[in-house]
Amino acid sequence: MISVLALEFFRNAIIAGLLASVACGVIGTYVVVRRMVSLSGGISHAAFGGIGIGYYLGLDPLLSATVFTVAVALGMGELSLRRKQNLETVIGAVWATGMALGILFVYLTPGFAPDLFGYLFGNILLVPREDLVLMVALVAVILVVVALFFRDLFAVTFDEEYAQVMNLPVERISLLLLALVALTVVMLIQVVGIILVIALLTIPAAIAREFASRLWRMMALAVALGAIFTVSGIVLSYILNVPSGATIILVSAAVYGVVMGFRTLAPGR
Amino acid sequence: MSGDPAIDVRGVSVTFGRRPALESVDLRVEKGDFYAVIGPNGGGKSTLLKVILGLIRPSEGTVMVLGGTPFERRHLLGYVPQYRTFDFSYPVTVGEMVLSGRLGHIGGFPRRYRQGDRVAAERAMETMGIHDLAGLEICALSGGQQQRAIIARALVGDPEVLILDEPTVYVDTPTGEHFLDLLTGLRRQMTVLLVTHDIGVLSSRVTKVACLNRCIFTHETAEITGDMLEGAYHCPVDLIAHGLPHRVLGEHEQEERP
Numbered sequence: 001m002i003s004v005l006a007l008e009f010f011r012n013a014i015i016a017g018l019l020a021s022v023a024c025g026v027i028g029t030y031v032v033v034r035r036m037v038s039l040s041g042g043i044s045h046a047a048f049g050g051i052g053i054g055y056y057l058g059l060d061p062l063l064s065a066t067v068f069t070v071a072v073a074l075g076m077g078e079l080s081l082r083r084k085q086n087l088e089t090v091i092g093a094v095w096a097t098g099m100a101l102g103i104l105f106v107y108l109t110p111g112f113a114p115d116l117f118g119y120l121f122g123n124i125l126l127v128p129r130e131d132l133v134l135m136v137a138l139v140a141v142i143l144v145v146v147a148l149f150f151r152d153l154f155a156v157t158f159d160e161e162y163a164q165v166m167n168l169p170v171e172r173i174s175l176l177l178l179a180l181v182a183l184t185v186v187m188l189i190q191v192v193g194i195i196l197v198i199a200l201l202t203i204p205a206a207i208a209r210e211f212a213s214r215l216w217r218m219m220a221l222a223v224a225l226g227a228i229f230t231v232s233g234i235v236l237s238y239i240l241n242v243p244s245g246a247t248i249i250l251v252s253a254a255v256y257g258v259v260m261g262f263r264t265l266a267p268g269r
Numbered sequence: 270m271s272g273d274p275a276i277d278v279r280g281v282s283v284t285f286g287r288r289p290a291l292e293s294v295d296l297r298v299e300k301g302d303f304y305a306v307i308g309p310n311g312g313g314k315s316t317l318l319k320v321i322l323g324l325i326r327p328s329e330g331t332v333m334v335l336g337g338t339p340f341e342r343r344h345l346l347g348y349v350p351q352y353r354t355f356d357f358s359y360p361v362t363v364g365e366m367v368l369s370g371r372l373g374h375i376g377g378f379p380r381r382y383r384q385g386d387r388v389a390a391e392r393a394m395e396t397m398g399i400h401d402l403a404g405l406e407i408c409a410l411s412g413g414q415q416q417r418a419i420i421a422r423a424l425v426g427d428p429e430v431l432i433l434d435e436p437t438v439y440v441d442t443p444t445g446e447h448f449l450d451l452l453t454g455l456r457r458q459m460t461v462l463l464v465t466h467d468i469g470v471l472s473s474r475v476t477k478v479a480c481l482n483r484c485i486f487t488h489e490t491a492e493i494t495g496d497m498l499e500g501a502y503h504c505p506v507d508l509i510a511h512g513l514p515h516r517v518l519g520e521h522e523q524e525e526r527p
Binding site: 033147148149150151152154155157158159161162163164165166167168209212213214215217218 | 322323324340343344346348350355356358359360361362365366369370372373375378379380381382406422426
C-alpha cells in the first residue's frame with residue numbers, strides 16, 4: 001500500500017479526493033440545510049452541456065463546463081427569484097436539456113471523444129497535475145467567499161424572508177450560493193462524474209447533520225466524512241480494480257444507510 | 270416625522286393570479302397602538318403583513334411605514350413570521366438565531382457581531398424568558414419556546430413596530446395569557462400590530478381592532494361590532510362585548526375555512 005503512494009497518479013488521486021471533500025463538505029452543507037438537492041442535481045447534469053460545447057469548440061471541456069454551469073445556475077436562480085415559477089419543473093427541464101445538449105455536441109464533434117465516460121462517471125485516477133492546480137484554486141475561492149459571507153449566507157439560507165426584511169442583499173447572496181454550488185459541481189466531476197456528483201454533495205453533509213448542532217460544525221464534519229469516503233473509496237477501487245467514482249459513492253451510501261438505520265432504531269433526538 | 274403614523278396602508282389591492290387576496294384595504298396604525306387584525310384563515314392577513322414588510326408589491330395602493338416606503342424603513346420593523354412556516358430543522362442554537370436578528374443593523378464587510386449586538390441578544394432572550402436556552406439547538410425546544418425565540422429575534426433589532434403573524438397558534442391557553450401579558454409589556458416600548466384568526470386572544474389589552482376578509486372593516490376602538498364580524502365572516506355572529514370571553518368565533522371559524 002505504501003509503495004502505491006509513491007505512484008504519482010495515485011498521489012494525485014488522493015489529493016484530488018481530499019480537495020473535493022473540502023468543497024463538497026462546505027457547500028454540501030448549504031445544499032442540505034437549504035433543501036436545494038434537486039436544484040444541485042439539475043445544475044450538475046447541465047454541466048454535461050458545457051462539456052459537449054467544449055468538445056465541439058475545441059476548448060478544455062472542464063473550463064467550458066465551469067462557465068456553462070455557473071451561467072445555468074445563475075439563470076435558474078434568476079428565474080426562481082423573479083417569477084415565482086415552479087422551480088421543480090424548471091429543474092427537470094434544465095436537467096435533461098443539459099444532458100441533451102452534451103450528447104448533441106459530442107455527436108457533432110468529428111472524431112471520437114476519448115474521455116467522455118470519465119466525465120459521466122468520474123476517473124479520479126486520471127487527474128492530471130494541472131487539474132490539481134485548478135482544484136486548489138477553486139477550493140481556495142470557495143473557502144474565502146464562504147468565510148467572508150458566512151453571516152449573509154446563514155441569514156439567507158436560514159430564513160430568506162427575514163433576511164429580506166433586514167434589508168440584506170438576499171438576491172445577490174442567493175445567486176452567489178448558486179455560483180458556489182456550480183463551481184463545486186464542476187470540481188466533483190473529476191472525482192465521481194456528473195451522474196454521481198449529487199451523492200458526494202449531499203451524503204457527507206446529511207450524515208454530519210445528524211451529529212452537528214451548528215452550521216460550521218456540520219461543515220467540518222462533512223469535510224472529514226467526505227475525506228474518509230473518497231480516500232477509502234479510491235483505495236478500495238484500486239485494490240478491487242473497480243471504477244473509483246462508483247466505489248466512493250457506494251462507500252458513502254453504505255455509511256449513510258448504517259447511520260440512518262441506527263437513528264431509526266434508537267431515536268436520539 | 271414624529272407625526273407620521275407607524276403604518277399607513279391606503280387602498281391596497283393584491284391579486285394572486287386571478288384570485289384577489291386584498292381589495293382596497295386601508296389600515297392606519299398610530300404610534301403606540303396595540304392593533305389586532307382578525308379574520309378567517311385565507312382572509313389575506315398574512316398577505317397584508319407581507320405588503321407592509323415590502324415582501325409583496327401591491328397591484329394598487331400605497332404603503333407608508335414610519336414615514337417612508339417599506340423598503341426604506343423595514344429594518345425598523347420586528348417581524349414574527351407564522352410559526353408553522355418556520356424551519357426549525359436548521360442547525361443553529363437559540364443564541365445564534367436571536368443574534369442574527371441584528372444583521373440588519375450591521376453594515377461593513379464582512380459583517381461581524383460586536384459586543385453591543387451580543388448584549389442586545391442577551392436582553393431580548395431575557396425579555397422572552399429563554400435566556401437559559403441560548404446554547405440549545407432550536408429543534409430541541411418546545412413549541413412555545415420556539416415561538417419565543419422567533420419573537421426574541423424580532424426584538425433584538427430594537428424595532429419601532431413589532432409585527433406578529435398568528436403569534437398564539439402554538440401556545441396553549443395559560444401560556445397564551447402570559448404571552449399576551451408579555452406583549453402588553455412590550456407595548457410600552459413599541460407599536461404592536463398582530464394578525465390572528467383566533468379571536469380568543471383578544472382582550473382588553475388591545476387598543477384597536479380590524480376585521481379582514483379580503484376587505485377590511487375597521488373601527489377606531491378596541492370594540493368589535495356585529496357589523497364588522499358579519500362583514501368579515503359572512504355570517505351573523507353574536508355581538509361580542511369588549512372584555513368578555515370571546516369563544517363564539519371558535520366554532521364559526523371551522524365553517525368558514527375554505
